[in-house]
Amino acid sequence: MKVEVCRVSETSLIIYFGHSIDLELIERIAAFSHMVQERYQDKIYEVIPSYTTLLIEYHPLKIDIKELMQWCQSQADQIVNNKTLSSKSKTVTFPVYYHPEVAPDLQNLASEKQLSVEQVIQLHSQREYTVCAIGFAPGFAFLGTVDAQIATPRHAEPRLKVAKGSVGVADQQTAIYPQETPGGWKIIGNCPLELFNINSEPMMPFEVGDKVRFEPISREKFLDLGGVV
Template sequence: MIFKIVSVDSLIIYFGNSIDEKISQNVKKAYFCIKNLTLEGIIEIIPSYTSIFISYDIFKYDYESLKSLLEKNINLDLDLILDEKIITIDVYYGKEVGFDLEKISLEKNLSIENIISLHSNKIYDVYAIGFLPAFAYLGKVDEKIAVPRVSTPRKIVPKGSVAIADFQTAIYPQQSPGGWNIIGKTAFEPFDKKLENLSVLNIGNKVKFNPISKEQFLKQGGIL
């Protein structure tokens, strides 16, 4: 673990510098260790692929005191029972909602059916929540369909769009601008204002995408 000062009231802990299963597990373990401390004065704890960002009350801690406390209480050798339940999410991979399917098909020399199969046959880890409330970063996408962000971000990405960027995949929980490649759409609702972190998907969960027909998608309340 490497601790760094971000600002007068925040720090970041680094566990590595690549998207890696071992690094991800260490991030998860450290995150749950910190959460279980229920420390007064901790304002925000934000895990990502390789790090954890923490903001805190400067009247409760300074950088050195909080760093010392966390170093003593984060145990990466601890066998934590993580919430690794698999959440299955139905997706309609039609071209009228998967705006970038044909582009990816040409770039990767794959049929659209192959793209759908490669995307839906994997089980993804929830690595982080961010960008938008309930926007879950999922990984890793099969390298055969890993594509960079689009050259010109869209001003509007419809709510429920399922997308790929590099080795990541995600669901847009609300309509917003975005630069990811759109390959499908879901009626699944990841945002829940009744939850503490506003997200149905949490760090430690796993996600499996399930291809469905247009008729099934519309029956579930999906909008084309």
């Protein structure tokens, strides 16, 4: 696999690690993200990992772009081909209330897939997901991949309002809506926890490369944790 390091502007460069989504590759991109931040610290503004790329925003007066590009090429090649990569990822568990009163698509999805609601819940919650990218809205993590039995397309027409905490499925991905926003994902549950707080450190409980699990909870527990029906 050949890594490409390309300059985007006077203050940014992008690294292409591959051309297709691969959960193992995402973990390597996440590990490289940590390496860049540890080495350059105050010389970079932001590091943005995604499915197959990493964007680096840097301070042009504090960094030698040629040195940065050479270092990125060398280290990225090594990390992609390292067979014994040590991961710094953590596992985060989110409580989810799976019930039609907070999940308008749960029953329909079960019917479409010829499954019971309980089977949909089991298939969704008994799987570990990888944070593939963070975007669309602050704290919105794209998680892959769901069991093929519950993979489903987005709604043809997005809802104007999707409740905060909604847990959705779209194609082979799942996610939690951190705020009330428009959205087209099929909603099968709700998480009562805060996913983004600009005044917290860190602002989000996860980052790209981390693992996520979902824990089914009762209505009572959901309300106790601050959930809204």
